[in-house]
Amino acid sequence: xxxxxxxxxxxxxxxxxxxxxxxxxxxxxxxxxxxxxxxxxxxxxxxxxxxxxxxxxxxxxxxxxxxxxxxxxxxxxxxxxxxxx
Numbered sequence: 001x002x003x004x005x006x007x008x009x010x011x012x013x014x015x016x017x018x019x020x021x022x023x024x025x026x027x028x029x030x031x032x033x034x035x036x037x038x039x040x041x042x043x044x045x046x047x048x049x050x051x052x053x054x055x056x057x058x059x060x061x062x063x064x065x066x067x068x069x070x071x072x073x074x075x076x077x078x079x080x081x082x083x084x085x
Contacts, residue, residue: 011051
């Protein structure tokens, strides 16, 4: 696989988002830990703002405040969930 990227993202609840990648891997991930870790993500601690993400040109998750999360990091998070299930 040359690169991993998102093909679908859907808001679920709280800080949870359903993600599907070009590899076929998919799962619901909780991004609360990431949102609380970074100061630039502070506006996203408001659930209404968090839920307004979009897929940018990479494509990965991005928000209007300038915060985004690399598709590789999201992929790893999904892999960990799938391995622990």
